[in-house]
Structures are given as structure tokens and as C-alpha cells.
Amino acid sequence: MRKQRGRASVVFENPPLIMAAASTVGKKEGDGPLGAFFDRVELDPMLGKKTWEEAESELQSRTAGLVIEKSGLSKEEIRYSFAGDLLAQLIATSFGNINLEIPMFGLYGACSTMGEGLGLGAMCVEGGFADHVLVGASSHFASAEKQFRFPLEYGNQRPYSATWTVTGCGAVIVSSGDCRGKEAPLAKITAVTTGKIVDMDFHDSMNMGAAMAMAALDTILQNFRDLGVDETHYDKIITGDLGTVGRRLLLDYLMKAGYRIESRYMDCGIEMFSPEEQDTHAGGSGCGCSAAVLCGFVLPKIRNGEWKRVLFLPTGALLSTVSFNEGKSVPGIAHGVVLETPDFL
Amino acid sequence: MRKQRGRASVVFENPPLIMAAASTVGKKEGDGPLGAFFDRVELDPMLGKKTWEEAESELQSRTAGLVIEKSGLSKEEIRYSFAGDLLAQLIATSFGNINLEIPMFGLYGACSTMGEGLGLGAMCVEGGFADHVLVGASSHFASAEKQFRFPLEYGNQRPYSATWTVTGCGAVIVSSGDCRGKEAPLAKITAVTTGKIVDMDFHDSMNMGAAMAMAALDTILQNFRDLGVDETHYDKIITGDLGTVGRRLLLDYLMKAGYRIESRYMDCGIEMFSPEEQDTHAGGSGCGCSAAVLCGFVLPKIRNGEWKRVLFLPTGALLSTVSFNEGKSVPGIAHGVVLETPDFL
Numbered sequence: 001m002r003k004q005r006g007r008a009s010v011v012f013e014n015p016p017l018i019m020a021a022a023s024t025v026g027k028k029e030g031d032g033p034l035g036a037f038f039d040r041v042e043l044d045p046m047l048g049k050k051t052w053e054e055a056e057s058e059l060q061s062r063t064a065g066l067v068i069e070k071s072g073l074s075k076e077e078i079r080y081s082f083a084g085d086l087l088a089q090l091i092a093t094s095f096g097n098i099n100l101e102i103p104m105f106g107l108y109g110a111c112s113t114m115g116e117g118l119g120l121g122a123m124c125v126e127g128g129f130a131d132h133v134l135v136g137a138s139s140h141f142a143s144a145e146k147q148f149r150f151p152l153e154y155g156n157q158r159p160y161s162a163t164w165t166v167t168g169c170g171a172v173i174v175s176s177g178d179c180r181g182k183e184a185p186l187a188k189i190t191a192v193t194t195g196k197i198v199d200m201d202f203h204d205s206m207n208m209g210a211a212m213a214m215a216a217l218d219t220i221l222q223n224f225r226d227l228g229v230d231e232t233h234y235d236k237i238i239t240g241d242l243g244t245v246g247r248r249l250l251l252d253y254l255m256k257a258g259y260r261i262e263s264r265y266m267d268c269g270i271e272m273f274s275p276e277e278q279d280t281h282a283g284g285s286g287c288g289c290s291a292a293v294l295c296g297f298v299l300p301k302i303r304n305g306e307w308k309r310v311l312f313l314p315t316g317a318l319l320s321t322v323s324f325n326e327g328k329s330v331p332g333i334a335h336g337v338v339l340e341t342p343d344f345l
Numbered sequence: 346m347r348k349q350r351g352r353a354s355v356v357f358e359n360p361p362l363i364m365a366a367a368s369t370v371g372k373k374e375g376d377g378p379l380g381a382f383f384d385r386v387e388l389d390p391m392l393g394k395k396t397w398e399e400a401e402s403e404l405q406s407r408t409a410g411l412v413i414e415k416s417g418l419s420k421e422e423i424r425y426s427f428a429g430d431l432l433a434q435l436i437a438t439s440f441g442n443i444n445l446e447i448p449m450f451g452l453y454g455a456c457s458t459m460g461e462g463l464g465l466g467a468m469c470v471e472g473g474f475a476d477h478v479l480v481g482a483s484s485h486f487a488s489a490e491k492q493f494r495f496p497l498e499y500g501n502q503r504p505y506s507a508t509w510t511v512t513g514c515g516a517v518i519v520s521s522g523d524c525r526g527k528e529a530p531l532a533k534i535t536a537v538t539t540g541k542i543v544d545m546d547f548h549d550s551m552n553m554g555a556a557m558a559m560a561a562l563d564t565i566l567q568n569f570r571d572l573g574v575d576e577t578h579y580d581k582i583i584t585g586d587l588g589t590v591g592r593r594l595l596l597d598y599l600m601k602a603g604y605r606i607e608s609r610y611m612d613c614g615i616e617m618f619s620p621e622e623q624d625t626h627a628g629g630s631g632c633g634c635s636a637a638v639l640c641g642f643v644l645p646k647i648r649n650g651e652w653k654r655v656l657f658l659p660t661g662a663l664l665s666t667v668s669f670n671e672g673k674s675v676p677g678i679a680h681g682v683v684l685e686t687p688d689f690l
Contacts, residue, residue, distance in 0.1 A: 002473075003472075003473045003474055004424070004473070004474065004475065004476075007421070007424075007448075008424070008448040010474045050671075051671050053667060053668060053671065054671075054673075076352070079349070079352075079353070080539060084453070086434070087433075087665065087667070088432075088433030088434065088492075088665045088666075088667065089431070089433065089453065089455065089663065089664065089665035089668075090453045090663075091663070091664070091665045091667065091668040091673075094542060094663040094668075094676060095668065095673060095676070097542055098542050098544045098676060100541075101541050101542075102541060103352075103353040103539035103540060103541045104539070104540070104541055104542060104678065105452070105454075105461055105464075105465060105539070106452065106453040106454050106461070106678075107450070107451065107452060107453070108429070108434065108435045108451040108452070108453045109450075109451050110434065116450055116451070119450075120450060120465060120469075123468065123469055123472055123474050124465075124468055124472075126472065127348075127468055127469075127471065127472025127473070127474070128347075128348045128349070128472070129348055129349065129355045129468050129472070130349065131349075147433075147667075194425060194448035194449070194450070195448060195449070196445075196446050196447060196448045196449055197439060197442055197443050197446075197449060199443045318434065318435075318436070318439040319434065319436070320432065320433045320434035320436045321433075322398060322432070322433065322436065322492075323398060323434075323436040323439075323440065326395075326396050326398065326399075328399075328436075328440060331439060331440070331443060333449065333451075
């Protein structure tokens with residue numbers, strides 16, 4: 001009856017539906033193990049634009065256009081856009097959303113943004129404030145390297161704990177459970193667990209998986225407590241971009257807490273690349289990583305019933321070059337979304 | 346009955362209440378015409394910290410602590426925090442929210458963030474997903490100058506169209522209409538009009554008032570259309586930080602559209618300083634400007650019935666130094682919130 005569960009979760013009375021999803025990635029992601037699952041692989045890393053930032057905006061703009069087209073809705077029928085990226089002042093999102101002309105909420109949750117957007121978008125729809133909303137997130141390898149590390153021309157070396165920012169964007173249309181669209185829905189959003197900031201006083205910006213693992217743990221345990229479930233409740237528990245280092249830490253932490261999730265665990269960043277052939281070290285990252293993998297790979301498996309109930313948990317590392325260079329730690333945050341196979345199956 | 350109105354507005358069936366508000370500003374703001382209205386004036390611009398960014402985090406942390414204290418709630422009773430600031434990757438917010446340990450949604454809407462947060466917070470509460478949420482936004486003169494312009498030591502000159510970023514933070518507790526707190530509410534949130542990005546291909550980052558005026562116009566006209574009202578519906582229409590240049594443009598645009606709002610219009614940025622004595626040129630700006638003026642000056646006037654119905658409309662200029670230096674325009678966005686005197690009066 002009551003939607004609020006425990007400290008940080010919501011269980012929807014009338015679960016919103018994901019009516020359509022679209023994913024666009026760059027060439028390197030297209031060459032990876034999941035390449036065939038994405039809607040579009042952009043071979044030109046500039047997407048025909050003059051700067052990396054414009055390229056990322058174009059990535060958002062094209063993906064939004066595609067998901068709207070797939071949904072069979074007009075853009076006027078989409079009431080709000082919930083969108084974000086990794087760049088300072090969300091410029092990829094701002095410039096990528098201009099042509100949509102949809103009232104917009106700009107979000108920043110680092111690489112957890114797709115989880116933040118799905119949570120807010122689902123609440124907005126289930127609360128009756130919109131029939132259809134757009135939720136999307138993007139990242140671009142080159143704009144992120146320039147923003148957080150070095151210009152590409154510098155050719156810096158990276159430790160094996162570092163991840164490779166995915167060039168990609170994922171976007172979905174979340175619709176009211178009362179609104180059947182032209183297409184069969186991909187998934188229903190049955191619950192959301194919103195993360196808090198977790199600061200382990202961790203200071204290595206080249207090992208963000210470790211920085212985020214404790215935030216992932218915190219939200220997973222919160223979800224279990226709030227919903228009164230354990231790991232067996234889910235066919236799959238999918239983190240955003242912990243990579244190989246963060247994965248090991250998360251599995252260890254959970255084992256100490258009494259949960260063995262290994263057989264049902266997946267990390268979008270680890271799946272995105274073949275690390276040895278593609279030289280991507282600990283895995284993929286960026287808010288476009290979990291967003292694109294959700295849209296291209298995860299949602300179709302939920303729709304066809306292969307995975308009936310999934311805890312999708314994008315993870316973010318909260319830092320800027322200013323905070324890092326001033327000696328601050330790298331706190332983490334993770335937002336959980338429970339996705340289930342729609343009832344028609 | 347139906348909550349959705351027109352293209353971009355929501356009218357709440359059971360209006361959420363602003364149960365408490367707190368405002369903290371710096372010395373210069375305390376010396377301005379509104380100085381006596383703020384809860385706290387921090388005389389130390391560093392707030393006891395070592396960097397400007399830490400100072401801004403401390404501003405958020407202290408203001409959040411104060412508003413929670415004023416509300417009579419424990420922090421565990423506050424289900425979500427909706428917060429944002431102007432810095433890259435929201436570091437003022439991330440580090441300022443760690444100690445709260447409240448599940449958080451990070452928002453970026455440039456100087457419109459307080460409007461974005463109030464809209465989302467009110468939907469969250471009215472949808473039944475939370476009984477109490479925290480909504481806040483901050484800016485700091487020195488962290489913003491460093492982020493967007495030059496380090497203070499450089500002593501750059503600024504044109505008269507430029508605004509002065511306010512050192513300030515405003516935070517409110519938004520509670521369900523069913524939840525009477527220990528204090529009488531300050532205002533009820535009866536409607537929200539969410540803005541879209543408006544790009545006028547305007548390229549002067551030292552004249553953000555002009556860049557934002559058309560976005561303010563767009564949201565005001567949308568609000569009038571969606572709610573079927575005109576300017577006389579409101580006792581006051583209050584923009585965030587258009588400053589003197591943006592004010593003139595907005596009033597002109599509205600006159601051409603057939604609305605004369607001058608007698609009921611106010612801009613938080615214009616009220617914040619005495620421009621000639623304080624050398625602040627076109628007025629105050631920053632997301633802390635409208636947030637602090639709302640909390641310190643506007644809400645008490647709504648509570649006591651002096652202004653019975655207010656359209657509060659923070660305005661944001663969507664740019665970063667990267668987008669600007671790459672020759673991009675400065676698009677704007679404005680989010681409208683309708684605040685009314687609570688029913689007990």
C-alpha cells in the first residue's frame with residue numbers, strides 16, 4: 001500500500017514501463033564483445049562535429065532521436081527529459097538537448113546518472129506527473145580524458161587499475177503503466193533504492209572501481225534490507241562500471257556480509273571490452289557505459305524473460321580535477337533500480 | 346483531478362509544504378540591502394577551510410544542518426536530498442552532503458537549480474515517495490570566479506553587464522501536505538512549470554542576464570498558458586538572477602507579448618546588493634542567490650500573507666569555460682515554482 005520501503009527505497013504500486021530503449025556507441029565499443037547488441041556504432045569519433053564535446057552532444061541528440069522514433073511517440077508527447085553526462089556544467093547534455101525542446105531536468109551523479117535518472121523518471125511517471133519521460137546519459141572517451149586526465153595528444157600511460165571511458169549513450173522512454181504504447185514494453189520498473197554518498201577516504205583517482213565498490217555495497221545492502229530480500233531475489237545484479245578491481249572488492253565485501261552474488265553478478269564495464277585485446281585495463285566506465293549496456297544488452301534479456309528480475313546499479317565516483325588536486329578523497333554513490341519482465345510473458 | 350496541465354506544468358492535488366527554510370550568506374551579501382533577513386552571515390569567506398571549494402561545501406553543510414534543526418526533524422526522517430551547485434562535477438554538493446548520510450539526487454541547472462530541486466522535491470513528496478525531503482543550492486563568489494573566469498589574484502575587470510556571484514546557500518524542507526510538522530509551514534507548493542533549454546545563439550558570457558531573459562520569458566508564458574492565467578494571478582513574479590540588463594529585456598519581451606508585470610516583478614540578483622556602493626554591476630547571481638533570497642526574504646513574506654501567491658523562477662545560463670572557449674553560445678533555462686500562503690491564514 002505505502003510506496004516507501006525502509007530508509008531509501010520505493011516500491012511502485014503501478015510500475016512504470018520502459019517502452020523503448022536506444023543505444024549508440026563508438027567504434028572501439030562496437031568492436032568489443034557486446035558490439036552486436038547496440039543499435040548504432042558510430043565509426044567517426046567526432047560524429048561529424050568539430051570538438052569532442054560537440055561530438056558527445058551529438059551522441060545524446062542522435063540517441064534521443066532514435067529512442068523517440070522507436071517509441072512511436074512524438075517528441076511533444078514526452079513531457080520531461082532527465083539527462084546527464086560527466087562534463088563540467090553538463091555541457092554535453094545542454095547542447096545535446098536543445099533541439100529536443102522538451103522540459104529538462106539536468107542530473108549529475110557521475111557514472112551513476114542513468115540510475116539517478118531512472119529513479120526520478122519512474123517516480124515522476126508513477127506519481128502521475130507525466131505519461132512519458134525520456135531518461136538518458138552519455139560519455140565520450142576523448143571529452144572525458146580531456147576533462148579528467150590529459151589531452152589525448154599527451155599519450156599518458158595508465159595503471160592497470162584504471163578504466164577506459166566508454167564512448168556511448170543510452171536512452172529510454174519510461175511510460176505510465178496505464179499507457180500501453182505501440183510496442184510491447186521492455187521492462188517494468190518495480191522498485192528503486194537511492195544511494196547516499198559513501199566516502200572511504202580513498203585517494204586514487206586511477207582506481208575508481210575501488211572508490212565505488214563500497215558505495216555499491218551500501219546500496220545493495222540497503223536494497224536487501226528495505227525490500228526484505230536477499231541476493232536470490234534477483235536473477236542478475238548488474239553494477240555500472242566497477243571494473244575488475246571494484247568487482248573483486250564488492251564480491252569480497254558482500255561475502256563478509258553473508259551474501260554470495262558471484263553466480264548472478266555482472267558489471268557493465270567488464271562486459272564492454274576484451275581488456276587484453278583492446279588494452280582497456282580494468283574495464284569500461286563513464287555514465288554512457290552502464291546506460292548503453294542497459295539499453296542494448298540488458299533490457300532485451302529482461303523482455304524475453306531470460307532474466308526475470310534484475311537489480312541494475314550504476315556506480316559513480318564523485319571527483320573533479322579541482323577536488324582531486326586539492327587533495328580531497330574520491331567518494332562514491334550508487335543508485336539501484338529493480339527491473340522486471342513485463343506481465344505479458 | 347489530473348495533475349498534468351498543458352505542456353510543462355503540474356498542479357498538485359495535495360500541495361507539498363515548505364516546513365522550514367534556512368539561508369547562509371557571505372559578508373558582502375550580509376552588508377547588502379537584504380542582510381538582515383538571512384539566518385547567518387559568515388564573516389570568514391573560507392568558513393574555516395583551506396580552499397574555496399571546501400568553503401562552499403561547508404556553506405552547504407551548515408545550511409543543511411540549520412534547516413534540519415529548524416524543521417524539528419531528525420536527519421533520518423529526511424528521505425532524500427536534492428542538491429546542486431555551479432562547480433564542475435558538483436563537488437561543493439558532493440563534499441557538503443557526505444556527513445548528512447541522506448540518499449541524494451545531484452542536480453545541475455546552473456543558477457536555476459533551486460527551481461529544479463523544488464519541482465522534483467515537490468513531485469517526490471506529492472507522489473507519496475517521501476514524507477520529507479531537503480532541497481538546497483549554493484554558490485560561492487571565489488569558487489565561481491576560479492571556475493568560470495579568473496583567479497581572484499588576477500584582479501580582472503568586468504563589464505557593467507556582468508553579475509557578481511553570490512556567496513550563499515538556501516535550503517528548505519519540503520514535506521507532504523499530510524505531515525504537519527512542529528512548526529507552521531512557510532508556504533505550499535501548488536504548481537510547477539519546468540523549463541526547456543532556450544538557445545538564442547547569444548555569445549557574451551559577461552552578460553548572462555541577456556542570455557537568460559528569453560528562457561525566463563519562455564517559462565513565464567508557458568506557466569500562463571498551462572494554468573490559464575495571466576500576470577494578475579500572482580502577487581509577485583520573482584526571477585533568480587537576471588540582473589538589471591536581463592530585467593529590462595524580460596519586461597520588454599513580456600510587454601510585446603501583452604503582459605505588464607513591472608509592478609509585481611522582482612529579481613533576487615537585483616535585490617541582493619546595492620550596485621553602486623558595492624560595485625556589483627548588474628546584480629548578484631549564482632544558484633545560491635535565488636536560493637538564499639527565497640529562504641531569507643521571500644518565504645517569510647508568503648507565510649505572513651503579504652504575498653499570497655508567488656511565481657518563483659530561478660534562471661540558469663548553461664555554459665562552461667570549455668563550451669564558451671570553443672565558441673558555443675550560452676543557452677538559458679528557467680524553472681517556475683508557484684508558492685502560496687498556507688491555508689491556516
